[in-house]
Amino acid sequence: MAAWAGESTVTTAVSPIYGVSLPQGYRQWELIAPALEDAPLDELRTVLGNKLAVDALRAGTLPLPDGAILVKLAWKRQRSAAFPSATVPGEPTTVQVMVKDSHRYAASGGWGYGRFIHGQPADEAQHKTCYACHQARASEHDDVFTHYAP
Amino acid sequence: MAAWAGESTVTTAVSPIYGVSLPQGYRQWELIAPALEDAPLDELRTVLGNKLAVDALRAGTLPLPDGAILVKLAWKRQRSAAFPSATVPGEPTTVQVMVKDSHRYAASGGWGYGRFIHGQPADEAQHKTCYACHQARASEHDDVFTHYAP
Numbered sequence: 001m002a003a004w005a006g007e008s009t010v011t012t013a014v015s016p017i018y019g020v021s022l023p024q025g026y027r028q029w030e031l032i033a034p035a036l037e038d039a040p041l042d043e044l045r046t047v048l049g050n051k052l053a054v055d056a057l058r059a060g061t062l063p064l065p066d067g068a069i070l071v072k073l074a075w076k077r078q079r080s081a082a083f084p085s086a087t088v089p090g091e092p093t094t095v096q097v098m099v100k101d102s103h104r105y106a107a108s109g110g111w112g113y114g115r116f117i118h119g120q121p122a123d124e125a126q127h128k129t130c131y132a133c134h135q136a137r138a139s140e141h142d143d144v145f146t147h148y149a150p
Numbered sequence: 151m152a153a154w155a156g157e158s159t160v161t162t163a164v165s166p167i168y169g170v171s172l173p174q175g176y177r178q179w180e181l182i183a184p185a186l187e188d189a190p191l192d193e194l195r196t197v198l199g200n201k202l203a204v205d206a207l208r209a210g211t212l213p214l215p216d217g218a219i220l221v222k223l224a225w226k227r228q229r230s231a232a233f234p235s236a237t238v239p240g241e242p243t244t245v246q247v248m249v250k251d252s253h254r255y256a257a258s259g260g261w262g263y264g265r266f267i268h269g270q271p272a273d274e275a276q277h278k279t280c281y282a283c284h285q286a287r288a289s290e291h292d293d294v295f296t297h298y299a300p
Contacts, residue, residue, distance in 0.1 A: 027181070034184035034196045036227065038235045046184045046196065046299075075299060077186065082287045082295050085188045089299040137232045145232050149196075149225060149239040 013116075016124035020099050020114030023050070026071040030054045033149035036077070044089050045074045047146040053100075054148070063110065063142040068100040070144065093117070098144070109135055109143045163266075166274035170249050170264030173200070176221040180204045183299035186227070194239050195224045197296040203250075204298070213260065213292040218250040220294065243267070248294070259285055259293045 014021045029048035037043040049057065053068035074096070075089035097114040099105070105112045113130035115122040134143040141147070164171045179198035187193040199207065203218035224246070225239035247264040249255070255262045263280035265272040284293040291297070 030178050031181055031196055031198060031223075033239050034194045035230070035239075036186055036194060036237045038237075041235075044184045044186060046181055048181060073181075073299070080185070080295065082291070085191075086295070087186045087188075088297070089183050089185075092300050141232070145230065145236070147238070149223070150242050 013119070013121050015097075015112075015114035015116075015121040015127055017127045018099075018105065018108070018112035018114060020097050020112045022095060022097065022114070022116055022119065023069055023071065023099075026050075026069075026095075026097075027073075029071065031149070032057055032070070033146050035146070037074070041093075042077050043074045043093060044077045044087070045072055047072045057144070057146075057148040063102075064100050064144070066100050066102055066110075070098040070146065072096040072146070094122075095119075109139075111143055163269070163271050165247075165262075165264035165266075165271040165277055167277045168249075168255065168258070168262035168264060170247050170262045172245060172247065172264070172266055172269065173219055173221065173249075176200075176219075176245075176247075177223075179221065181299070182207055182220070183296050185296070187224070191243075192227050193224045193243060194227045194237070195222055197222045207294070207296075207298040213252075214250050214294065216250050216252055216260075220248040220296065222246040222296070244272075245269075259289075261293055 029050055032047040032049045035045045048071050050069045052065050053070050056064045056068060074093045076091045076093060077087045078090035080086040080088045095116045099112040100110055102110040108131040113127060115126055138145050179200055182197040182199050185195045198221050200219045202215050203220050206214045206218060224243045226241045226243060227237045228240035230236040230238045245266045249262040250260055252260040258281040263277060265276055288295045
């Protein structure tokens with residue numbers, strides 16, 4: 001069986017600053033939306049969410065409730081061998097997590113952040129940038145960039 | 151249809167040629183992979199699958215079993231207002247369905263096809279192209295373009 005994110009990268013390792021881990025079973029969570037990140041990253045991405053997160057984003061209920069979790073999977077984009085006008089996921093790059101806990105993460109808008117590379121958390125420097133960017137650009141949507149795709 | 155008789159539908163409309171309908175609850179199904187279709191379509195897409203389909207594609211078990219269903223959601227791609235290097239789903243365009251039933255659809259590689267626009271099936275001319283293209287380009291992967299994204 002091929003390795004897949006839901007089981008090969010779950011780890012007890014937690015992110016610096018926030019102590020966020022990869023949630024068990026996230027690869028089975030419901031789709032919120034795909035996205036494309038331009039070059040130089042040139043990544044296809046997909047945001048999944050647990051039921052609390054999906055229900056709130058679908059209904060437009062903000063802020064999201066405590067317990068909501070979003071997980072963004074990212075892959076390098078590559079040309080499809082079978083269908084030349086399509087590009088598809090190549091190598092997985094990062095898995096990024098947002099966990100809502102308005103008490104524990106009161107100092108960062110109620111969100112804890114985790115950025116994982118091959119199942120291991122990125123360093124503290126990378127985690128220092130999460131909140132400032134989300135807060136500066138997405139504060140009208142509870143610091144969440146992604147909208148539910150109809 | 152016995153293999154998926156338990157799946158009721160969100161619409162009574164069925165595709166020409168194949169009689170495929172939109173399966174109930176497909177928006178909650180598990181992610182298989184996102185994709186980008188180049189201009190002029192310029193669409194972000196995401197393929198979801200029922201458990202039979204996801205388990206087979208994740209494990210690399212081909213051909214997919216009877217009862218497997220794949221659903222591809224597609225949206226026009228638009229620039230994110232909040233994050234300029236990202237493009238995200240805009241207007242939904244089509245929802246495309248593949249249903250495996252090796253007996254009912256023996257003449258089309260075991261797959262029935264359905265292409266829906268705003269919940270209504272596209273015309274017969276559009277459905278005449280499905281099998282020939284899938285068979286010509288993806289026969290080594292049971293006529294399925296999409297691979298499970300790790």
